[in-house]
Amino acid sequence: MSGFIFLYTTFPDEAAAARVARELVDARLVACANIIPGMRSIYRYGTAVEESQEVVAIFKLPETVGERAAARLRECHPYETPVVAAFAVQPDDATAAWLRQVTD
Template identity: 40%
Template sequence: MTGAPTLIYTTFESDEEAKRTARILIDERLVACANHLAPATSQYIWEGTFCEDREYPVLLKTTETRAQATMARLRSLHSYDTPAILCWTTDYSDRDYAKWLSGQITKPRHQK
């Protein structure tokens, strides 16, 4: 196993960007899975102005040992100047799921 299951949450400007970015992270074996959540309305202050935008949240599943590399790659792919990239390691997880997740990240590219 390559570390505890770790979750990374972020939001995107469009569903297309969310899916494209998640696919890259999965293909590069940085994450095992991406859960695309329903569009959300985000409210915040940006550069002194109140904003209310539709965003597309994604929950990415990786391992603790791959989290930093995943966040760096996610940052490089993201269209936002300052994306919300939030990460936490799970305290508990199903052992079989954790084994599958780890295997997806460490599996050589030629295997499916």
Template identity: 40%
Template sequence: MTALIVYCSCPDAATADAIATALVEERLAACVSALPGMRSTYRWQGQVEQAQEVLLLIKTSAPRLDALSARIRALHPYELPEVIAVEAAGGLAPYLQWVVEQSGSDE
């Protein structure tokens, strides 16, 4: 099974904490790291915008990606939240296995 790292930017620490806690409690993610102090520049509705954000690095398994994405959309205040997944191409094998195990179903 494949481990993924999912990027999700949040408008503030409270939102980031709420999403991180929900994802881990619901076993959609094994671990979520919040990186404060990110400054984003982006185009939205024809305008160039800038915002201070908190970046979430969400560690999950590939089969949980669709459910994780849906949960982020339900919890996130942005109209179009960032949800970008990249495969963990390498790493410490026991850690990657832990990610897969901890982001498995509750069954």
């Protein structure tokens, strides 16, 4: 049995997150995207410390499509260098079956 992952990234706003989420779901690269508004980020960009409001997105998928999904996510992402992190997860049997069923 293959494993499962969540891809984590952030977006500048909900509209961008929803656009990319719909594209990845429509392409059957991810089963689901959770979009969570209201994250406050403090980060170093170049020589300055920046602060902004962002939106978290978590994409759920089988590990077998992880590389293709991450590549497409980076292509569609509005940030020049988005953070795309994969986390291994262990869903219950019903969720695992659904993740496999709705992705290619």
